[in-house]
Amino acid sequence: MSEIREVIVKTDRLATDKYQVNMGPQHPSTHGVLRLLVTLEGEKVLNVQPHTGYIHSGIEKMCEAITYPQIIHLTDRMDYLSAHMSNEAVALCVENALQIEVPDRVKYIRTIMDELTRLASHQLWWCVYGMDLGALTTFFYGLRDRELILDIFEETCGARMTVSYNTPGGLMFDIHPNFQKRVKDYIKYFKTKLPEYDKLLTGNVIMRERTEGIGYLTLEDAIDFGVTGPSGRASGFSSDVRKHQPYSAYPLVKFNEILDHRCDSLARYEVRILEMWESISIIEQLIDNIPEGDYALKMKGVLKLPEGEFYQRVETARGEFGVFIVSDGKKNPYRIKFRSPGFSNLFALNNMAKGHKIADLVAIMSTLDLIIPDIDR
Amino acid sequence: MGIKNKKEFEKNDYPIIAEYAGGGIMLASLDAMVNWARANSLWPLTFGTRCCAIEFMSAGASRHDMARFGNEVARPSPRQADLLVISGTINYKMAPVLKRLYDQMADPKYVIALGGCAISGGPFFYNSYAVVKGADHVIPVDVYIPGCPPRPEAYLFGLMQLQKKIMRQKNFGKVNYSEAKPIISDKTSL
Amino acid sequence: MTNDELKTVLTERFPAAEIKQGFQYVEMIVKAEDLHETAVQLKQTDEFYFDYLICLTGIDYPENMGITYHLESVKHRHVMVLKVRTTDRVNPAIDTVSDVWITAKYHEREVYDLLGVHFNNHTDLRRLFLEDGWGFPLRKDYVDEVRIVER
Numbered sequence: 215m216s217e218i219r220e221v222i223v224k225t226d227r228l229a230t231d232k233y234q235v236n237m238g239p240q241h242p243s244t245h246g247v248l249r250l251l252v253t254l255e256g257e258k259v260l261n262v263q264p265h266t267g268y269i270h271s272g273i274e275k276m277c278e279a280i281t282y283p284q285i286i287h288l289t290d291r292m293d294y295l296s297a298h299m300s301n302e303a304v305a306l307c308v309e310n311a312l313q314i315e316v317p318d319r320v321k322y323i324r325t326i327m328d329e330l331t332r333l334a335s336h337q338l339w340w341c342v343y344g345m346d347l348g349a350l351t352t353f354f355y356g357l358r359d360r361e362l363i364l365d366i367f368e369e370t371c372g373a374r375m376t377v378s379y380n381t382p383g384g385l386m387f388d389i390h391p392n393f394q395k396r397v398k399d400y401i402k403y404f405k406t407k408l409p410e411y412d413k414l415l416t417g418n419v420i421m422r423e424r425t426e427g428i429g430y431l432t433l434e435d436a437i438d439f440g441v442t443g444p445s446g447r448a449s450g451f452s453s454d455v456r457k458h459q460p461y462s463a464y465p466l467v468k469f470n471e472i473l474d475h476r477c478d479s480l481a482r483y484e485v486r487i488l489e490m491w492e493s494i495s496i497i498e499q500l501i502d503n504i505p506e507g508d509y510a511l512k513m514k515g516v517l518k519l520p521e522g523e524f525y526q527r528v529e530t531a532r533g534e535f536g537v538f539i540v541s542d543g544k545k546n547p548y549r550i551k552f553r554s555p556g557f558s559n560l561f562a563l564n565n566m567a568k569g570h571k572i573a574d575l576v577a578i579m580s581t582l583d584l585i586i587p588d589i590d591r
Numbered sequence: 592m593g594i595k596n597k598k599e600f601e602k603n604d605y606p607i608i609a610e611y612a613g614g615g616i617m618l619a620s621l622d623a624m625v626n627w628a629r630a631n632s633l634w635p636l637t638f639g640t641r642c643c644a645i646e647f648m649s650a651g652a653s654r655h656d657m658a659r660f661g662n663e664v665a666r667p668s669p670r671q672a673d674l675l676v677i678s679g680t681i682n683y684k685m686a687p688v689l690k691r692l693y694d695q696m697a698d699p700k701y702v703i704a705l706g707g708c709a710i711s712g713g714p715f716f717y718n719s720y721a722v723v724k725g726a727d728h729v730i731p732v733d734v735y736i737p738g739c740p741p742r743p744e745a746y747l748f749g750l751m752q753l754q755k756k757i758m759r760q761k762n763f764g765k766v767n768y769s770e771a772k773p774i775i776s777d778k779t780s781l
Numbered sequence: 782m783t784n785d786e787l788k789t790v791l792t793e794r795f796p797a798a799e800i801k802q803g804f805q806y807v808e809m810i811v812k813a814e815d816l817h818e819t820a821v822q823l824k825q826t827d828e829f830y831f832d833y834l835i836c837l838t839g840i841d842y843p844e845n846m847g848i849t850y851h852l853e854s855v856k857h858r859h860v861m862v863l864k865v866r867t868t869d870r871v872n873p874a875i876d877t878v879s880d881v882w883i884t885a886k887y888h889e890r891e892v893y894d895l896l897g898v899h900f901n902n903h904t905d906l907r908r909l910f911l912e913d914g915w916g917f918p919l920r921k922d923y924v925d926e927v928r929i930v931e932r
Contacts, residue, residue, distance in 0.1 A: 239688050240636075240688065241667070246639070267684050269640055269641065270684070270721050271680055271715045271719055271721055272715075272720045275718065275719070276719050279717075279718045287714065294642035295645070338645070353648075353652065357648070357653065357654075358652065358654070361654050374740075374742070375642060
């Protein structure tokens with residue numbers, strides 16, 4: 215008997231093997247073109263290595279050849295679900311560099327559109343999250359509500375998703391006369407539908423089993439990796455730019471920053487649902503009080519920023535988005551860098567997914583809410 | 592390409608024999624039936640790169656329902672799909688992957704280029720070092736749908752154009768359309 | 782701490798560095814040899830405690846190659862900018878700070894990929910977005926006649 219045991223131990227014939235599997239660029243669950251090289255032992259994940267670059271379009275180099283108002287149209291296409299907030303970041307950076315103050319009407323409208331964009335983005339996140347876990351009904355519920363917001367955008371800004379509504383100095387055009395009524399009707403309608411999201415998914419036994427205790431990210435790791443946004447707030451990292459460095463009309467509204475200390479996937483899910491409630495409350499505070507005035511300042515035809523370096527941060531639906539402009543006095547930037555939230559959030563995936571099964575990897579990646587063109591720019 | 596006037600192009604009644612399909616009465620009806628089956632059950636491959644993928648998803652949701660065109664079952668594997676919807680930018684790193692996916696699909700396969708980036712590089716045409724200026728540099732495209740991003744209704748219109756194109760195909764022995772001879776020149780282009 | 786207090790404290794602690802008030806934040810320019818030591822001190826001293834690296838940017842200035850770090854402290858809520866320059870434009874090499882802030886590991890890979898700056902003691906310096914054999918696109922003297930369509 216002992217000889218047999220010795221032979222088995224020596225030849226290692228019953229030992230398992232590590233092998234690498236490619237979750238390739240074209241995959242239904244990677245939310246875009248992301249390649250993950252996963253080292254597996256059986257079904258347990260040992261190491262996840264993301265390979266990016268499959269949608270890299272050289273936006274930063276392109277921006278060095280165009281003027282500041284033209285950069286806004288390219289920032290739409292990076293994080294396309296928070297397009298309005300990325301536009302606002304560039305517009306605010308240019309306005310702060312030129313030291314001009316926009317009228318109050320512009321600030322109110324920008325904040326209302328910001329929160330509507332955040333709602334639309336979280337709705338799409340929720341519907342795709344359910345699909346990743348296997349619940350296909352969430353796809354239809356989320357998109358049903360998102361289409362109504364896109365209708366409002368289309369009436370006012372002309373486009374559904376890539377709005378390009380901001381411009382340095384204000385907005386492109388004034389809001390449509392129907393805007394306030396439509397937004398108020400939508401908020402009344404959506405307040406009856408958001409509890410449906412909870413009823414459908416939050417209390418579901420399968421969802422709970424797949425997310426509770428899975429994908430742990432400690433607070434020190436969150437700060438070290440720079441994981442901002444709802445993913446970081448679920449680990450206790452208080453990084454909301456709307457609270458700490460407020461811009462536009464955020465100093466005038468009262469809202470809570472949703473912090474959770476459980477650090478797992480379920481916490482990241484619940485933080486986003488509660489953020490949707492906070493967005494509704496912000497819109498309700500602002501929609502009736504839009505002051506009268508101009509919708510844009512009169513700017514010069516050719517905008518030239520003074521020499522220097524300028525950094526502006528905004529809070530998109532994914533985290534902190536930053537625009538860093540190095541200017542040498544000409545009408546094109548010398549160097550522009552976009553600090554994208556997805557870039558920092560993605561590389562924390564290895565820490566979160568080690569030791570879990572490969573099906574958990576899909577669920578964890580979905581709670582991070584990654585948009586790949588945001589990472590690759 | 593064989594279309595003589597607009598009226599001929601717009602007719603969509605498939606039992607009409609002599610104008611579309613080749614051969615005599617038996618083969619023409621068979622042609623019509625095969626084309627009808629192919630056009631009304633196109634299964635797309637889930638391949639979305641940039642923002643157009645979100646509009647493609649909206650086309651699949653409940654408001655602009657693409658399931659009524661037979662387009663609902665989006666397969667993740669290229670071996671089970673027959674329609675490749677290129678929705679988004681293709682760059683030099685992704686182009687070999689796209690070619691490999693197209694090669695893995697089984698005939699008959701059709702390609703729709705959705706959005707400005709897939710048609711010609713879109714907003715990334717000027718000054719970008721990493722974007723392929725149009726997906727048709729990599730694989731042959733059947734229908735081009737312009738927009739940035741195009742509305743879901745535009746995608747459905749493009750889908751209907753593709754269906755009309757499929758209905759005109761001749762499957763038994765005849766040539767489908769005669770192409771012009773390719774021009775071979777010495778210029779090295781993109 | 783406010784910008785002025787930060788400026789005074791930093792001038793005391795780091796006499797060799799050049800400290801001035803930029804447009805929004807306090808800027809500190811250090812020499813390339815002192816970078817790692819400065820980064821460790823900035824993260825670990827309780828007075829500043831800069832533990833959140835917001836953004837790491839590589840810039841191709843006309844005379845030299847520079848890296849800019851935006852740092853924030855979560856405890857004290859102040860922000861500063863750390864800059865380092867290197868005069869060698871053909872083969873620039875700077876010390877890595879990825880053992881101080883983990884996120885710098887990937888930001889530095891991006892700077893290596895797009896600008897060609899080599900980081901000493903980096904554990905995994907590979908290209909991130911582009912393939913091997915591509916040049917360094919973000920440099921000002923990058924010319925690509927085949928792929929770029931000029932306007």
